[in-house]
Amino acid sequence: MVSQNQISKLKRVSEVLISIFSRPSGMIGFSIVILHIIIAIISPLIVPYDYKEFNSLIMLRPPSEEFIFGTDQLGRDVFTRTLMGGRVALLVTFFGTLIAVAWGGFVGIFCGLVGGRIDDIVMRVIDAFLAIPWILAMLLIVVILGTSTQVLIPALGFFYGKGIVRVARAATHDVIARDFIMAAKARGHSNFSIIWNELLPNVRDAIMVEGAMRWSWMLLAFSSLSFLGFGVSPPTPDWGLMISEGRGLMSFAYWSVIAPIVALSSLIIGINLSADAFAKALGIDRTQKAPV
């Protein structure tokens, strides 16, 4: 049996989806992101060459029929490595975003609900973490714990959740004074029950939009780390790493940087366009929010 409640939920989801896809920015953005995800999943099956096989006889060949995007300084096929270069990045940042949204959302709503001393202390700590530039914090974590995905996912998830705490807390403050929260409190519901049943449905939109934004920043942080040599280790194909490896030789072999640049930029722009369209479809104005 499908209840009335579920029907109205489905209706809302389909309305939001239609609204997203009726905007050109949303249409383009979502298509790019979905295309990237599909490529990331199936690329090992469709790439023409082995991503780590190097051959000194075919170093730095310009694009040709044999190698569509040319070869890099070790004679590896740039096309193959570009197709596979987003796999680690997408995996790490996707799960990182989930963690960030989960803990940031929960802590933010909790602080907004209980207020008082606990709220003050948590917000001061969050402020302190905000004052540390992301690059320094991520570098320290990576140097301490290494660059494996098991480290990067929780590290990025933790570090990028702090902004979500603020958004969730502010969204909670907007609804906390409403009657139904008072009613729930008067009925003697526990804090957890109020968060789950009353607050979460009301602040979910804001948190989801913020999470989508964080995804693109996380991707930026992840690829910057790779670029600086603190991310995934060679020979794993990764766009940031490919750009930093090809950069020194780009005066005569520009093709080895152009392909990863286009791939990474299109993914980040795609996520941003989708997040913008998503926010507009849900009726949330994000442009006022500070970029922290």
Add this chain to the structure above:
Amino acid sequence: MFLLILKRLGLGFITIFLVSVIIFTGVEVLPGDACTAYLEREAKGELLEICREQLGLNTPAIERYLSWSYNALYGDLGYSLSGEKPINEIISVRVRNSLILAVTAILIGIPLAIILGIVTALWRDKFPDIFISTFAIFSMTIPEFISATILILVVAIWLNWLPGIVIVSSNSTVLELLPNIILPVIAISMVMTAHMLRMVRSNIIQVMSSDYVQMAKLKGVPYWKMVFIHVLPNGLLPAINIIALTIAWLLGGVVVTEVVFNYPGLGRLVIESISDRDLPVVQALALILALIYVGVNLIADLLTLVVNPRLRTLQIRK
């Protein structure tokens, strides 16, 4: 008003204190310490003991934190491991270099962002807005290392107009540095301008649709008079805080940009000291960057208080 400023200052101090604790703990849990990093393979037995004795690493962590923060309060950040030079000396040159970069970028970026923001807001959804806004989305979303790499590829390699990579030592004079900062400044101010102009735009659009502006329109106030006298003062006020946040947020991006252009500023020192595991320098850098962040935000908050009397009686926004 006085109380408000005092409270704001107090919050700033608490933040700095917490940052220093976080950073100290972070460095503390790094495997190995300053001595194992400095002595490398010879780090065993007697040598290690002597080194630890000299640097005072045998005392408990809390004691070391207290003496470190006490000295830092008086402006003494200790000695670096690699050069055995005072950190103040190393950092002050780098701060100067980064300041040259940042101040130039800000001087270009802020006026540009305000003008473009006004243009896009007044011609909302028309050609100038669509063109500028699309470009802004591109330049603010693309990672700094990509826009910097593209700049080098196009301007330095294909067009051959400017040198792509800065080749100066960190101690060179301002005049030697100046011709080298053009590309890094373009790269930084592009991102900064994009962020700020988007927010200026939405502020002005908001003010344009407010009741009192509608009233002015109905009263028949000439369009440009209305824009300059009624809309802009209120539309640009929130820009102060936004500019502060953007500057603070860019600290991370500047690190990457400096590395791409090989510019001898604070950012490259961050990477160098972390690669070398020069822990005292890492600690000092984190403290300085956090100070800049808190300081810029503090100045912005106080400025808005001065400019906007309405806020003086209100609680500080959290």
